Amino acid sequence: MAIAIKLKDYMDNQHVPYDVVEHPFSYTSMRAAEEAHISGENIAKAVLLHDDAGYVLAVVPATHKVQLGKLRKNFNRYLTLADENDIHEVFDDCSIGAVPAVGRAYGMDVILDDALNACSDIYFEAGDHISLVHVTHDDFRTLLDKVAHGTISRHM
Numbered sequence: 001m002a003i004a005i006k007l008k009d010y011m012d013n014q015h016v017p018y019d020v021v022e023h024p025f026s027y028t029s030m031r032a033a034e035e036a037h038i039s040g041e042n043i044a045k046a047v048l049l050h051d052d053a054g055y056v057l058a059v060v061p062a063t064h065k066v067q068l069g070k071l072r073k074n075f076n077r078y079l080t081l082a083d084e085n086d087i088h089e090v091f092d093d094c095s096i097g098a099v100p101a102v103g104r105a106y107g108m109d110v111i112l113d114d115a116l117n118a119c120s121d122i123y124f125e126a127g128d129h130i131s132l133v134h135v136t137h138d139d140f141r142t143l144l145d146k147v148a149h150g151t152i153s154r155h156m
Contacts, residue, residue, distance in 0.1 A: 004093045004127025010105035011133075016142055019134040026129055027097060029062035036123070036132055043132070044101040044116055044124040044140070048082040048090065055082065055090055057103035059124075059144070060113040064153035074150050075111065094127035101125070102143050112149040116140075 002020050011018055023036040029045040032038075043062035048055060049071070056079060058066045071079050088096050090106055101124035103110040116122060122140040123132040135143070 002126065002128075002131055003133060004091070004100060004105075006093050007100045007102055007105045007127055007133070010102060011143065014143060016135060016139045018139070020126055021123065021132045021134050022130055023132065024130070029125070032125070032129075032132060033062055033123075038123055038132070041115075042119045042121055042123055044122050046099040046101040046103070046125065048087050048099060049079040050082045050086065051077050051079050053077065055086070055108045057099070057101070057106075057108055057110045058113070058152055059101045059103075059110055059116070060153040061115050061119075063155055064113065064115060065156050066153050070150070070152050071111065074152070075148060091127070094125075095129055098125045098128050100127055100133070103147075104143070110144055110147040111152055112144055112147050113153045114149055114151050115153060 026032040029043045033040040033043045040063040045062045047058045047066045123134050126133045
């Protein structure tokens with residue numbers, strides 16, 4: 001699987017150019033960065049969260065960890081981590097754990113960490129464990145136009 005169908009359709013409909021970067025199999029965003037020889041700062045890691053209002057995708061650099069306390073305080077939502085069954089249900093065209101950072105392709109809200117603003121190139125999971133999607137910063141912002149954002153993570 002090179003790129004998840006819903007993700008590809010969304011990106012094509014938004015007319016966003018992208019490249020697919022293949023790498024050896026990896027389960028984590030940081031390992032994918034290492035295998036693809038890309039800085040973890042440039043990998044947009046997606047973390048599925050939920051509350052009574054539904055699912056939200058937090059997008060942070062792979063070198064960072066989501067801070068749920070900051071999310072709760074800054075966005076007035078009591079978000080918690082979704083479990084593996086939720087991830088599989090929402091991202092049904094993806095391998096488990098290979099969550100693309102473009103939540104709108106899956107009909108959900110996104111909260112973007114401001115730490116990704118410094119990156120000129122951004123990579124994110126394509127929906128499997130062997131591919132990353134590469135876009136420019138400007139094209140990434142097009143995909144995530146008008147999403148909520150803030151400082152929602154800390155460097156690990």
